[in-house]
Amino acid sequence: MAGAHTKASEVPAEFDETRARMVIARLAHLEGALLPILHELSHEFGYVDIRNVPLLAEALNISRADVHGTISFYHDFKTAPQGRHVLKLCRAEACQSMGCESLVAHLAATHHLAPGETTPDRALSVETVYCLGNCALSPAAMLDGELIGRLDHDQLDQIVLDATGMRS
Numbered sequence: 717m718a719g720a721h722t723k724a725s726e727v728p729a730e731f732d733e734t735r736a737r738m739v740i741a742r743l744a745h746l747e748g749a750l751l752p753i754l755h756e757l758s759h760e761f762g763y764v765d766i767r768n769v770p771l772l773a774e775a776l777n778i779s780r781a782d783v784h785g786t787i788s789f790y791h792d793f794k795t796a797p798q799g800r801h802v803l804k805l806c807r808a809e810a811c812q813s814m815g816c817e818s819l820v821a822h823l824a825a826t827h828h829l830a831p832g833e834t835t836p837d838r839a840l841s842v843e844t845v846y847c848l849g850n851c852a853l854s855p856a857a858m859l860d861g862e863l864i865g866r867l868d869h870d871q872l873d874q875i876v877l878d879a880t881g882m883r884s
């Protein structure tokens with residue numbers, strides 16, 4: 717496909733403030749409520765929309781910076797909708813020594829997709845992870861929760877093709 721992919725953060729998303737406020741109000745009484753609320757927002761919407769930040773700061777009487785800090789500290793909290801498929805590429809030491817950066821470069825050059833991005837049709841999101849516990853079979857990846865070992869360029873092309881249903 718010739719077109720460029722957009723960053724996930726650029727994908728427009730519906731934000732239902734009323735629903736978000738209901739989630740926050742339901743859990744705001746908890747001790748250390750921020751994390752449980754973030755988990756619940758993530759569960760309910762599939763990501764934590766950045767427009768929740770002022771709502772959370774106000775409801776919990778904490779600063780917006782604290783809310784931002786917590787969201788960015790926990791990498792599992794996504795701030796944009798994820799693709800229907802999620803490919804996690806390991807870029808830790810063992811996988812680096814076996815060429816994971818060449819996979820990242822191939823993904824960018826051939827599919828115009830980088831870790832942290834989602835295809836415009838939201839078919840596939842790509843993330844960086846640091847060790848999947850599959851070092852013996854590096855470079856390792858995980859597609860929708862399934863481990864992949866010794867990932868090569870051809871397999872990577874096939875994953876993108878299968879997810880998006882399009883040739884690059």
Ligand code: FES
Pocket residue numbers: 806807808809810811812846847848849850851854855856
């Ligand atoms: S370093 Fe990649 S799986 Fe361990």
